[in-house]
Amino acid sequence: MSNNERIYYLDSxxxxxxxxALDRSDDGCRVVLDRTAFYPTSGGQPHDTGRVAIAxxxxxxxxxxxxxxxxxxxxxxGELDCEIDWPRRFDHMQQHTGQHLLSAVLAELFEIGxxxxxxxxxxxTIDVACPSITPEQLRVAEAxxxxxxxxxxxxxxxxxxxLVAGGLRKASERAGxxxxxxxxxxxxxxxxxxxxxxxxxxxxILLRSVEKVRGNVRLNFLCGGRAIRRARSDxxxxxxxxxxxxxxxxxxPTLVLAQVERLKDTDKMRRxxxxxxxxxxxxxxxxxxxxxxxxxxxHTRIVHAAPNVDELQAEALGFVLQGGAVFVALIxxxxxxxxxxxxDSGVHAGNVLRSLLSEFGGRSGGSAQMAQGSFAxxxxxxxxxxxxxxPGV
Numbered sequence: 001m002s003n004n005e006r007i008y009y010l011d012s013x014x015x016x017x018x019x020x021a022l023d024r025s026d027d028g029c030r031v032v033l034d035r036t037a038f039y040p041t042s043g044g045q046p047h048d049t050g051r052v053a054i055a056x057x058x059x060x061x062x063x064x065x066x067x068x069x070x071x072x073x074x075x076x077x078g079e080l081d082c083e084i085d086w087p088r089r090f091d092h093m094q095q096h097t098g099q100h101l102l103s104a105v106l107a108e109l110f111e112i113g114x115x116x117x118x119x120x121x122x123x124x125t126i127d128v129a130c131p132s133i134t135p136e137q138l139r140v141a142e143a144x145x146x147x148x149x150x151x152x153x154x155x156x157x158x159x160x161x162x163l164v165a166g167g168l169r170k171a172s173e174r175a176g177x178x179x180x181x182x183x184x185x186x187x188x189x190x191x192x193x194x195x196x197x198x199x200x201x202x203x204x205i206l207l208r209s210v211e212k213v214r215g216n217v218r219l220n221f222l223c224g225g226r227a228i229r230r231a232r233s234d235x236x237x238x239x240x241x242x243x244x245x246x247x248x249x250x251x252x253p254t255l256v257l258a259q260v261e262r263l264k265d266t267d268k269m270r271r272x273x274x275x276x277x278x279x280x281x282x283x284x285x286x287x288x289x290x291x292x293x294x295x296x297x298x299h300t301r302i303v304h305a306a307p308n309v310d311e312l313q314a315e316a317l318g319f320v321l322q323g324g325a326v327f328v329a330l331i332x333x334x335x336x337x338x339x340x341x342x343x344d345s346g347v348h349a350g351n352v353l354r355s356l357l358s359e360f361g362g363r364s365g366g367s368a369q370m371a372q373g374s375f376a377x378x379x380x381x382x383x384x385x386x387x388x389x390x391p392g393v
Contacts, residue, residue: 282318
């Protein structure tokens, strides 16, 4: 069963219409109408919503020769009053026409072709065929697109046979009749989507961000009401930052960058002080550790919670650099081990730990002075075996 009429092809502004159900699913919630203004998800544009009789339209699906309306509830026989969710529809019209305009401008200015388009609930994207795009190119393209909006160029829809349709920005692979959407003096594209009547209705066009995707570039953009809401949100955030810093709006970026650099410097200083403190703890620990028979101070530790590894290393080095010392730490929740040894201890930290962990299904790496590795098994058992491997300690 096929639809007799797709109203949106000729009239994107149709908000209400009457139709009859030609076919429906057993539960009555999937309906094919004899005519419809509801746009189905297609070409990067999401479906319309609204109502058919008292039922909410949850989804609209193009199944080739007919459009299926997925409804919240069954609908009765006879003529049905249908209504499009107009704010959603007009938003989609602004975004989709804005995409045509942006794609045409990118092709005109930089010979950059559009690969695909996706309209999201908050913003939309265009994937374009180029490895990179500069900030200056974005500014020029945005300015040119908004100039075309201000010129209020007409946007028209015509149907032409694919064999004779010329001047298309992107060649169509479809045969038969093509629906051509044209922006006066700028663009001709084969497209089945809904569009505004003139570029002035697109409203402001805002290019937001750029990212590289599979060797190409993805542009994030907003049009019309979305651009205004985003600009208001950005301004509110900037104003809040300005109040927090007690500075004019225009000076916020410079001040934030300065604060970031200051925080980086402060963080470097904090890490240096923490390392120095850990080294001091190691020296104090060395002084408090008794000497064993062969004249070596041995410190062993099992740590249940993962410490700051850099600080633990600094503490170990602070301990062994005092001479005649071996430092061992096992970190239970990370199943990792650390051995540090002074040059005069007769212990090669890397060799001892490698020999130990090979027995416990682990692996290690390091030098004569400091080695680290991972293990499997009980740390208490591992610690007993490690002491056995330490020569004369």
